Amino acid sequence: MTKKEWPLYEVFIRSKQGLSHKHVGSLRAADETMAVENARDVYTRRSEGVSIWVVESKNIFASDPSEADSLFEPADSKVYRHPTFYDVPDGISHM
Amino acid sequence: MKEINIEELEKRFQEKIDADIRIEPKDWMPDAYRKTLIRQISQHAHSEIVGMLPEGNWITRAPNLRRKAVLLAKVQDEAGHGLYLYSAAETLGADREETIDDLHSGKAKYSSIFNYPTLTWADMGTIGWLVDGAAIMNQVPLCRCSYGPYARAMVRVCKEESFHQRQGFEIVTKLAQGTPEQKAMAQDSLNRFWWPALMMFGPSDADSQHSEQSMKWKIKRNSNDELRQMFVDVTVPQAELVGLTIPDPDLKWNEEKGSYDFGEINWDEFWQVVSGNGICNKERVEARRKAKENGSWVREAANAYAAKKAQRKAS
Amino acid sequence: MTKEEALFKYTLRLGDDALIVSQRLSEWCGHGPILEEDIALTNIALDLVGQATVLLEYAAKVEGKDRSADDLAYLRYERDYTNLLLCEQPNGDFGATIVRQFLFSAYQQFMYAALTKSSDEQLAAIAEKSLKEVKYHVKHSAEWVIRLGDGTEESHQRVQASLNDLWRFSQEIFFEDEVNQTLIEAGIITSLEDLRADWEGLVKRVVEEATLTLPETKWQLDGGRKGLHSEHLGYLLAEMQYMQRAYPGMEW
Numbered sequence: 325m326t327k328k329e330w331p332l333y334e335v336f337i338r339s340k341q342g343l344s345h346k347h348v349g350s351l352r353a354a355d356e357t358m359a360v361e362n363a364r365d366v367y368t369r370r371s372e373g374v375s376i377w378v379v380e381s382k383n384i385f386a387s388d389p390s391e392a393d394s395l396f397e398p399a400d401s402k403v404y405r406h407p408t409f410y411d412v413p414d415g416i417s418h419m
Numbered sequence: 420m421k422e423i424n425i426e427e428l429e430k431r432f433q434e435k436i437d438a439d440i441r442i443e444p445k446d447w448m449p450d451a452y453r454k455t456l457i458r459q460i461s462q463h464a465h466s467e468i469v470g471m472l473p474e475g476n477w478i479t480r481a482p483n484l485r486r487k488a489v490l491l492a493k494v495q496d497e498a499g500h501g502l503y504l505y506s507a508a509e510t511l512g513a514d515r516e517e518t519i520d521d522l523h524s525g526k527a528k529y530s531s532i533f534n535y536p537t538l539t540w541a542d543m544g545t546i547g548w549l550v551d552g553a554a555i556m557n558q559v560p561l562c563r564c565s566y567g568p569y570a571r572a573m574v575r576v577c578k579e580e581s582f583h584q585r586q587g588f589e590i591v592t593k594l595a596q597g598t599p600e601q602k603a604m605a606q607d608s609l610n611r612f613w614w615p616a617l618m619m620f621g622p623s624d625a626d627s628q629h630s631e632q633s634m635k636w637k638i639k640r641n642s643n644d645e646l647r648q649m650f651v652d653v654t655v656p657q658a659e660l661v662g663l664t665i666p667d668p669d670l671k672w673n674e675e676k677g678s679y680d681f682g683e684i685n686w687d688e689f690w691q692v693v694s695g696n697g698i699c700n701k702e703r704v705e706a707r708r709k710a711k712e713n714g715s716w717v718r719e720a721a722n723a724y725a726a727k728k729a730q731r732k733a734s
Numbered sequence: 735m736t737k738e739e740a741l742f743k744y745t746l747r748l749g750d751d752a753l754i755v756s757q758r759l760s761e762w763c764g765h766g767p768i769l770e771e772d773i774a775l776t777n778i779a780l781d782l783v784g785q786a787t788v789l790l791e792y793a794a795k796v797e798g799k800d801r802s803a804d805d806l807a808y809l810r811y812e813r814d815y816t817n818l819l820l821c822e823q824p825n826g827d828f829g830a831t832i833v834r835q836f837l838f839s840a841y842q843q844f845m846y847a848a849l850t851k852s853s854d855e856q857l858a859a860i861a862e863k864s865l866k867e868v869k870y871h872v873k874h875s876a877e878w879v880i881r882l883g884d885g886t887e888e889s890h891q892r893v894q895a896s897l898n899d900l901w902r903f904s905q906e907i908f909f910e911d912e913v914n915q916t917l918i919e920a921g922i923i924t925s926l927e928d929l930r931a932d933w934e935g936l937v938k939r940v941v942e943e944a945t946l947t948l949p950e951t952k953w954q955l956d957g958g959r960k961g962l963h964s965e966h967l968g969y970l971l972a973e974m975q976y977m978q979r980a981y982p983g984m985e986w
Contacts, residue, residue, distance in 0.1 A: 328722060329516045330768070332509060349572070350506040351770055352515065354721030354881070355728060361874060362770040365777050366499055369492075370579070389446045468769070475764035479757060482977035482986035483804045484790075487760070488783045494763050495776040502769050540977055540986070590986070598984055706765065714767025716892065717828045720885025727884065 331380050333359040335367055338375035345377050353378075436637050441567040444510040452636055455629065456566055457511050458527075459638060461518045464504035465529035469522075469703050471497045473537040474546060482540060489586050490543060496579050503572040510568045523708045525695065532615050534697030541594055541601075541608035547587015549609075549616040549654065555580050556650045557620065560640035569638075588657070595661040602662075609658065610666040617681075618689045620647040626686075652678045740916035741854070742796045743816070744923065746806065747913075747959060748845075749789030750817035753807055754967070755838060756782035757974055758825055767828050774874060778835065781867040788860050808978040812968055813961040820903040822958075822967045829882050829889065830896035836875035837900065840936050841907045842868045844929040854922045876940045883944025890945065897941070898949045905954040907933070913959075 330352040336345035348367050353359035359378040367373065387395060403409045412419055428447050435442065442448055471494050478494060481487035505515045521527035532550055537543070558580065561573040594605035621627060621643040633639035641649075651670075658665050669682035691697070759779035766772025790803035820838055825831045846868055849861035882893040908926045917923045941948050957963065977986065 329514070330718065330722065349503055349575075350509060351502060352768065353770065354718075355725040357877060358721065358770075361877075362774065365774040366502055366770060369495070369499065369773075369777070386445060389443070468764075471764035478760045478763055479973050480976050482808075482981075484783060484787045484807055486986055488780060488787070491760055491763060491776055491780050491783065495773055495780070498764075498766075498769055498773045498776070502773070505769070593986060598981075600981065601984060710765045710767070710772075713765075714771075714828065716886070716888050717767040717771075717882070720882050720889030722885075723889075724881040724885045 330354045331382070333363075333378045334381050334384060335359075335363040336377040336379075337363070337367055337373040339372055340374055345375065348372075350381060433635075436565050436635075439565075439637075441570065442565050443567045451632070452638075453511050455633060455636070455638060456569065457508055457513045457518075459629075459633075460504055460508040460511070460569055461513060461521070462528050462530075464501045464508060464518070465522045465527055466533065467497045467501035467504060469529045469533045469707060470550075471501075472703055472706055473533055473535070473699070474543060476537050477540060477543050480540070481543075486543075486590070493547070493583050493586060496583065500576045500579070503575055504569075507566075507568040507572045511566075519707075519711065523704060523711065525704065528693065530619055531689065531692040531697060532612075532619050533703060534692050534700045535612065535615050536699050538611070539604050539608060541591070541604040542612070544587050544590030544594060544605065545608040545612045547583050547585075548591050548657070549587075549612050550619065551580060551583040551587060552654060553616050553619040553650050555584060556646050556653075560646075563637075563640060565637035591663070592661050595663055605661075606663055609663050613666050614684060614688075615692075617647055617651070617684055618692075620644070620650065622686070622689070623684075648678055651681050655679055735912050735916050737916060737920045737922075738796060738798075740913045740920075741922065742793055743913045744917055745789055745793040745796060745857070747816045749786050749793055749803075749806070750815050751821050751838070751842075752782045752789060753786035754815070754817040754821040754970065755835075756780075756786060757970060758821070758823075759831070759835075761825055762831065771828075775831070778871050778874070781864075781871070785860070785864050785867070788863075792856050792860065804978075808975050812963065812971055815963065815967060815971070816959050816961055817967075818903065818906050819955060819958040819964055820900065820906065822964060822970060823900060823903065824966055826896060826899075827892060829893040830900070832875050832878045832882065833893060833896040833900055835871065836879050836940065837904055837907075837937065839868055839871035839875055840933055841929070843872050844932045844936075845926070848924045848929060851924075852922050853920075857922065872936075876936075879940050879946075880944040883941070883946040893944070894946050897946055898951075901949040901951060902953060902955050904937075906956040906958060909956045909959050911959065 331354075332350050333353055333356075334350050335348050337348050338345045351359065351362050351366055353362050356378060360376050363376045363378055364373075368376070399405075429449055432442075432448060432452075442452075474490060474494050474497075478487065478490050481490050505518065508518060509515060518527070522529065532553075537546070555577065558573050558577050562570055562577055564570045564573065591605055591609075594601040596602075624630060624642045624644045627643055630639065630642060634642070655665055655670065667682045669680065671680055672678075673680045692700070695701075756779045759775055759782065762775045763772065763779070766775055786807065787803055790806045794801045794803055794806055818838070820834060823830075823834055825834075843865065846861040846865040850858050850865060852858040852861065879893065882889040884890070908930055910926055914923065914926065918925055938948065
């Protein structure tokens with residue numbers, strides 16, 4: 325007998341055309357079709373969305389927070405990747 | 420990876436909290452922090468869900484079409500809020516089903532205000548005005564709570580909640596300006612809900628067992644008594660404005676401290692209701708238990724169908 | 735019967751259908767089988783309260799007797815309500831609610847689709863807006879009929895029993911009288927007979943996919959359109975009208 329709880333889905337909503345989908349929360353649903361409908365009913369009651377993605381939470385593979393130092397800090401020292409690193413003479417515009 | 424001892428982890432954790440860096444689901448956190456959050460978030464979620472019942476009572480008796488639509492939308496929002504909060508609790512490893520079972524078994528608590536009955540239509544106004552008002556007072560600081568998913572859920576909840584309080588105050592105003600019967604109905608409702616609303620902020624600071632650590636972890640930002648005082652200070656002028664009387668003979672403006680003094684809360688009543696002896700405790704939990712029980716064949720069917728569909732797709 | 739009289743009565747019928755089903759659905763709020771579905775049912779209820787409101791507003795305007803939508807919703811007597819019998823049937827279990835919703839929403843969908851082409855601009859506009867809502871109701875309820883029908887043995891039996899029980903109210907959907915004739919002749923509506931094939935096709939498709947069987951019984955009930963109801967409506971109205979009856983003439 326299937327007494328188990330419905331799987332958990334993560335919900336991503338595009339709030340308007342031209343923007344990316346953004347994570348808004350999660351919900352439970354028996355299948356993807358239901359997950360999209362539930363997401364519509366739960367997360368777009370105030371016209372918050374024009375498109376919905378759902379993905380079963382167990383399918384998300386995330387970076388490990390304990391490795392955050394080695395994953396992300398090395399980028400901090402590469403200041404030359406940012407335009408503000410460079411000197412531009414006064415009077416130059418459109419650059 | 421080199422071993423880091425617990426004290427070091429805890430120290431780093433507290434440093435993050437002190438620096439107002441949010442904690443996210445997979446970050447290391449002390450067990451007690453996780454447990455405190457699970458307890459608080461699930462209590463909060465239960466309050467939203469049980470809170471649907473006293474107002475849900477009146478949806479089918481709403482006096483006109485506009486009020487019916489508004490009340491439906493409001494009670495539905497509470498289901499949504501419960502869901503956002505259960506989701507936040509799930510990020511800490513608290514399975515929704517188990518969390519809900521704790522409510523049904525009486526192990527988990529919810530806001531005791533919902534154990535008071537809604538006897539008249541005016542209660543729809545008073546609940547929106549006072550109960551949602553008090554809830555907002557509690558929740559706004561939680562938008563800055565140290566735990567990311569809880570804080571984000573609260574931002575969403577607070578955004579939606581402001582319509583709740585307004586619709587309630589609109590009902591109260593309409594009654595207060597209405598016929599003598601209507602005004603009496605509003606006053607009677609205020610008389611019944613005023614003290615329970617003050618109790619919503621929890622025991623006084625001296626008796627609050629979880630407060631101090633929660634403040635240090637920035638799960639809580641203000642003490643119970645601070646929030647209660649803020650609530651009294653904003654609500655009294657609102658009652659005056661619509662011509663209703665706060666049922667507290669000791670209520671008076673204190674010029675020196677720049678806020679109101681108010682009477683002693685009946686803490687006996689508070690603890691009795693919290694521990695299950697309010698007029699509606701049994702009915703509330705029973706209604707939720709029945710909803711779950713009556714829905715179990717539905718949830719199973721959906722699971723079975725999803726499994727069949729997946730199998731058909733695979734073959 | 736004048737065109738105005740017919741238009742009033744017809745609009746009232748549509749309004750009463752939406753009003754009574756929404757009243758039934760709102761009984762679910764706080765008691766759904768799972769939170770997500772609680773919210774979904776309430777969304778449908780809200781759509782239908784909205785439809786009832788605009789339809790009754792329009793009916794009141796057509797009637798021209800200075801009554802409001804609320805007067806129509808809350809201050810008529812039992813025999814003056816003209817909703818389908820199907821709409822007033824008690825919620826039963828979730829399966830019964832879903833079957834009722836599916837049969838009704840499927841009718842609404844084809845009815846509104848036809849009505850978008852009405853020569854009556856107001857009705858056409860109401861239909862246009864409502865159709866979008868109802869399409870979702872059909873999708874949602876049909877999916878649930880299929881899930882429950884093709885789910886577990888228990889769910890299959892339950893939903894089949896609900897279908898058997900509610901089927902005797904299904905053909906009332908196509909009930910027509912002088913009201914319809916008058917409006918058909920005036921070019922405002924089309925005959926409900928024109929929807930029958932579409933409605934039956936959709937119902938059959940969903941019922942089959944749900945591995946359910948359409949009841950063979952030919953016996954059908956009607957009366958709702960003439961104000962002849964089941965006993966259930968009286969209780970529903972007693973609850974719905976309570977405030978307006980207990981506190982006559984007050985504003986809320």
